Amino acid sequence: MAGLSFDLIALQLFAGLALGAIYVLFAIGLSLIFGMLTVVNFAHGAFYMVGAYVGLYLISLGGNFWLCLVAVPLLIGLFGLAVERVLIRPLYGRGIDYPLLLTFGLSYVMVECVRIAFGKTGYPFDTPEVLQGAVNIGVGYFPLYRLFVIGATAAVLLALWLFLEKTSFGLIIRAGARDPQIVRVLGVDVSRVWLIVFGIGTAIAGFAGLLAAPLQGVIPEMGGTILAEAFVVTVIGGMGSIGGAVLAGLLVGVVVSMTSLFAPEMAKVSIFALMAIVLIVRPQGFFGRAGLLS
């Protein structure tokens, strides 16, 4: 087959990385929240979806895309703070299933509110003008916007890494993920740390939703699909591990992209097959700590 040249495969690999970048951002927020709060945020997809809709709304008001890149994570993060403070905090210490169930109910409310405000049908989301077109990346022309998605994700990862590794607050977060009780004994207000971590996680989800919007448009149900796929990413990468989320997110993106090239009908199922293999060979995932899940 002449169509399957090296260049085509390389391009598809890059497309997979751009898709994977969205998974990475989504899964990192999920993982960060779980690692700290041991809360599986079933509303993460809803935060992602609301992020895209807030971006859509701000642009319709006359804002530009670059402003949205700053404003959307801020607004979604603030909303996340409120959710943690009002809804999730009363549930700490009441069993690990309750926050999960609550966030599941919350996702229903958020999706329906968006349906009321914006209607049931989806909207297209224009790629900002500067980022339209394609650039030659050596193996062929590649959409500029997808390149931007990869770059923006790398920037967020770098900022997050610097924050977690180089600041004293990051140190508290890392310590809190390992042993919240000791951190509390040392005089740190752990509930405030949890609040902020939830805010950061949801802010990243909103950012991911905004980045994904020009690639696939916005509809109220967009969060549900990616939530299941992000679970696959966290299972493969290992729950609560940021490095695992990055690696597994990119891997899942590339696998989806490659199977849609070679066997399109298997594209949706392939990542679940990948998850099944990982579960059989290494149930805790690539970087998962076995003890975290008991």
Next chain:
Amino acid sequence: MTEATDSLDKSRTATFSWYDFATRHRASLAAAVILIFPLVMPFTALAVNILIYGLYALGFNLVFGYLGLLSFGHAALLGTGAYFCGIAIVHFGWPWYAAIAAGVVGGLVMALVIGVLAIRTRGIYFAMVTMALSQCAYYLFYQAVDWTGGENGLRGINVRTIDLFGLRLDFINPMIRYYVIAAFVIAAFFVMSRILASPFGAVIEAVRENEMRARASGYDVTLTRLLTFVLSGGFCGLAGALQALHLSIVPIEILHYETSGLVVMIALLGGMGTFFGPMIGAAVFLILENVVSVWTVHWQLIVGAIFIACVLFFPAGIWGTLIARGRR
């Protein structure tokens, strides 16, 4: 706190004998309620739905309430049961009873496949893995258009009469349809009651209460979990098969993850880990949906809000709260 653990608590049973009586004859009581139920309902189609979703929640509750594992993939078990039943009728022309059996087997097999993979994980992971695997089942059934009709759903499951030992029942008649389905649901209640009262039922709850201790007592925890999940699949498969017969169509939405979420809500609303909770939850949920849908299309908003309120203020559910009151 569940009924079965209460019934072990012999020293206190004398103080609330009505409760003891209800526990001992729980399946018969459920049967009695189911038999008179359509007479008090405004229309039978709703009563049939309540039966089917009650059965679905009954199967789910075995895993969620009694085993203590939160599954977010039960739509796959219900859906496989419905599709197996529908395919047996549409593509193979099997009689209705063989098709129902096919549905139960479908639920069992799907539960075995999901269970083998998901049981390897623990705690909160279980919810995520079951949800992901049921999403995988959704795509598989969605793409097998020749067998399942894909997006349009599987159509043409026409069962007009129920023939049994020379008896010919008109399945189109809503009342007869209700009682045919009720017969299966009542049978399922008796089987469930038997399972929970058996030594194996005690092991299921032992695993939930203290995994380490159950293991130290010589029980195979992993096998218990897998078996319980597979049994749950049988109940849900039966519910799916009955649903297929009732609707004459299997919509692809039956496999959607919202169907998994629905049963979690029903079980929590009714009272998880209680025998009557799932049926009560299904009744309250579906009647409420019926009433609310009359004056607003945004039923999901109400569902979400009720669910949040349940988690925050009524984690024991309706029946669980009533039991707690009765005990006081």
